[in-house]
Each structure stands twice: as C-alpha cells, then as structure tokens.
Amino acid sequence: xxxxxxxxxxxxxxxxxxxxxxxxxxxxxxxxxxxxxxxxxxxxxxxxxxxxxxxxxxxxxxxxxxxxxxxxxxxxxxxxxxxxxxxxxxxxxxxxxxxxxxxxxxxxxxxxxx
Amino acid sequence: xxxxxxxxxxxxxxxxxxxxxxxxxxxxxxxxxxxxxxxxxxxxxxxxxxxxxxxxxxxxxxxxxxxxxxxxxxxxxxxxxxxxxxxxxxxxxxxxxxxxxxxxxxxxxxxxx
Numbered sequence: 464x465x466x467x468x469x470x471x472x473x474x475x476x477x478x479x480x481x482x483x484x485x486x487x488x489x490x491x492x493x494x495x496x497x498x499x500x501x502x503x504x505x506x507x508x509x510x511x512x513x514x515x516x517x518x519x520x521x522x523x524x525x526x527x528x529x530x531x532x533x534x535x536x537x538x539x540x541x542x543x544x545x546x547x548x549x550x551x552x553x554x555x556x557x558x559x560x561x562x563x564x565x566x567x568x569x570x571x572x573x574x575x576x577x
Numbered sequence: 578x579x580x581x582x583x584x585x586x587x588x589x590x591x592x593x594x595x596x597x598x599x600x601x602x603x604x605x606x607x608x609x610x611x612x613x614x615x616x617x618x619x620x621x622x623x624x625x626x627x628x629x630x631x632x633x634x635x636x637x638x639x640x641x642x643x644x645x646x647x648x649x650x651x652x653x654x655x656x657x658x659x660x661x662x663x664x665x666x667x668x669x670x671x672x673x674x675x676x677x678x679x680x681x682x683x684x685x686x687x688x689x690x
Binding site: 467471495497499504505506507508509512551553562563564565566567568569570 | 578581608620678679
C-alpha cells in the first residue's frame with residue numbers, strides 16, 4: 464500500500480460546480496497536510512496547508528482533514544476555468560535534523576469547462 | 578514566499594552526457610530539495626541539500642549519478658550524469674522556510690535521446 468493515495472482522475476466539471484478532491488494516507492506520523500496546484504509546464508504552487516483535523520477555508524477553497532480516518536479533501540466552490548490544473552496532495556513528517564519530508568500523491572487533473 | 582528560478586527551463590540531451598541544473602532563490606534559505614516528476618507519477622525526492630554539509634540522498638538515488646552542490650544559502654545545482662532515456666523527466670528544486678512548507682521552482686524539463 465502506498466503511503467499516499469490520490470485518484471488521478473482526470474476530472475471534468477462545468478463552470479460553477481463544486482469540486483471535491485481527495486487523498487488517503489497510511490502513515491500516522493504525518494503532521495502537516497498540504498494541497499498544491501500545478502498548472503501545465505509550471506512548478507507546484509502551495510495552495511493551502513493545515514495541521515489539525517477539521518476545516519480550513521480560504522476564499523473558494525476549503526481544506527478538510529480527518530486524522531482518525533486518514534483522509535484529506537480539498538473543496539473548490541464556484542469552480543472557474545482558471546482552476547483547471549493538476550492538484551497534488553502532500554503530507555509531511557519530521558525526518559530528523561530539523562527537516563520535514565514531503566510525500567506527494569500522484570495528483571488529480573481537473574478541467575473546468577466554461 | 579521565496580521566488581525561485583531554475584536554469585535551463587528545458588533541454589534535450591544525448592545519451593551518455595551530463596546536464597547541470599541551477600536553482601537560484603531570492604532570499605537565504607536553510608533547506609533546499611531536489612525532486613523528480615515523471616509523467617503519471619508522484620513527485621519523488623532525490624536529495625536534501627543543506628548549505629555547509631553533504632547532500633542527503635533518498636533510497637534509489639546516488640551521488641555519482643546526481644551530484645549536488647550547495648555553495649551558499651541562495652543557490653544549488655543538481656547534475657544528472659551519464660544520462661539515459663530513463664532520466665527524461667521534470668526536475669524541480671524547492672526551498673523550505675518553515676520546515677513543513679515547501680515552495681517550488683518552475684522546473685527543468687529534460688529529454689534524453
């Protein structure tokens with residue numbers, strides 16, 4: 464079993480839809496949970512991070528973490544064509560010497576159709 | 578967040594040659610990381626590069642194949658040595674300012690023929 468599982472999609476939705484992106488994980492040592500957005504031919508861009516179970520909201524984006532179920536989600540409300548990108552979940556655990564190591568999901572490719 | 582640039586942005590190289598990728602940050606950072614992103618795969622950490630110490634390589638990656646330099650707190654290089662077509666990938670550097678957050682450069686798209 465991989466440490467982080469993410470449905471690669473692709474996912475295609477109409478403009479204005481609510482999008483739900485999900486990841487599951489198996490490593491209880493993960494402490495921080497992040498979502499990155501990656502546009503084509505660009506580097507990943509940190510979208511949101513959280514470290515506790517519950518919801519964190521930022522504009523149209525909501526990150527949800529359920530540590531008991533080892534499950535994280537990203538919700539996008541009122542999706543826009545500009546949201547079309549690959550979304551990667553990432554989780555970090557302390558790896559020693561003051562460093563945290565990130566483990567990524569494979570990414571979900573989202574297309575928002577006008 | 579830091580602004581990160583990488584050079585070259587893309588390159589096509591012949592089998593058996595080497596390519597050095599540069600990563601420049603606009604502020605001093607303690608930790609820099611090098612990743613590989615292959616199509617359909619997760620980002621895979623190659624090594625962690627801290628200034629003033631040897632790079633720490635992840636399982637499956639060795640210094641002879643991917644030598645790394647970190648001469649100061651704003652710059653690092655990754656060399657892909659003796660390349661084969663299997664090395665075709667996107668190579669990304671990232672930096673960390675609060676340990677658990679990492680910020681990525683735009684990537685170097687490498688094709689080996």
